[in-house]
Amino acid sequence: MATIGVLGPGGVGGLLAARFGAAGHAVTVIATERTAAELTARGLTFQGPDETPFSTFPTARPWLTTPLDVLFVAVKATELLPALQRVPAAVLGAATVVPLLNGVDHLPLLRAVYPAASVIGASIAVEATRHRPGAIEQLSRFADLVFADGTSAGAAVAELARTAGLSVSTHPDDATxxxxxxxxxxxxxxxxxxxxxxxxxxxxxxxxxxxxxxxxxxxxxxxxxxxxxxxxxxxxxxxxxxxxxxxxxxxxxxxxxxxxxxxxxxxxxxxxxxxxxxxxxxxxxxxxxxx
The missing domain is CATH 1.10.1040.10 (N-(1-d-carboxylethyl)-l-norvaline Dehydrogenase; domain 2)
Incomplete structure (x- = not known):
């Protein structure tokens, strides 16, 4: 069982938190104070295409206080800098950081902020939405993750995602x-x-x-x-x-x-x-x- 963090439990982050939680991993969600309180009180409900809705109960906090094995960063690019204040580098340590942001310019920033971590290139193709804090729906029939597996950390997190039932492909190069x-x-x-x-x-x-x-x-x-x-x-x-x-x-x-x-x-x-x-x-x- 891995300890997994999700920074930003919107459509994509909520999907990942729900899938990893349902697969038995220990999930910590880092979010705003209000969203963390909602998740602590109500848990996380997920609805996928042609699936029965299910609920998980991740740990939810407004900032990271314990180390993780993997951190998924699933905030908007416009919200990245303030969101990173919730995850101190000294606490995160040597975790694997998987940013699922739009664009290509965030990898150098994350590597500068978290010098001890392994930051890998990754992307996701999915249409998902957050109806309210803790209520997530996957609208598209696809949710396809791609990981750069040119490092051992990248290969390991790709396999971790597969064990959670996610659709995964890999390529050795971040830029690609x-x-x-x-x-x-x-x-x-x-x-x-x-x-x-x-x-x-x-x-x-x-x-x-x-x-x-x-x-x-x-x-x-x-x-x-x-x-x-x-x-x-x-x-x-x-x-x-x-x-x-x-x-x-x-x-x-x-x-x-x-x-x-x-x-x-x-x-x-x-x-x-x-x-x-x-x-x-x-x-x-x-x-x-x-x-």
Missing amino acids: VLWRKLAFLAPLALLTTGANAPIGPARDSHESWLRPLVDEAASAAGVHAVQVDADAVTARLTSLPGAMQSSMLKDFQAGRTLELDAIAGPIIRALGAAKAATTVEVVQEILSAGR
Whole structure:
């Protein structure tokens, strides 16, 4: 049995806390004072596709007080710095840190904050939501984790996730794991948010954006020596259920801060604004509509 921490029990973090708890691992959730109190009083309820809802009872605290084997970081990129104040490096020690953030720029930051830890590249593809603190629903039929297993820590945490019944694949390289996720996520997030619609209506109303967004994300990955199949990404985006929404669209419609820099920023910085023209255009459209 592993001791597992989850920083940020939203849709993704709550899913992981529930799955690992149900698999018999000791789970500690680190969250705001209010959310920690809710979880302590009520526990965590999880609903998956075609599953009977189940409840687990993780330890919930507003800050980490005991060492862990593995820490999953599942906060928004915009909330990362304040969230890390809840996990002191001296307490975390030599744990394996698995960030499931959007973007590619967080690994160097986490390695600087936690020098004794093993920070590995990882990504997750899932649509999940938190209805209230402690009430999590997985909306998509898929929840696919990818771990960089080029180190023993990465290989071990991939196997740990498999034992919890999670869908896991691996790649030895951090950059490949992160950029292949971003090359799919950025077109999805930017297209849906720019169109202010789920993926189906967004594809129909802004078809001219779709392929250029994919091509620019793939080209940016190539700058970092990561090969992305733009045709395969386009086909995947075209096949998504029409009602699917990106997390950025949900944040946009709720008036929350958007992860625009984490998602679009790496593409624009890699290519320059002139070669990332459609990405820049859609970002400007989103910023204009948000005013």
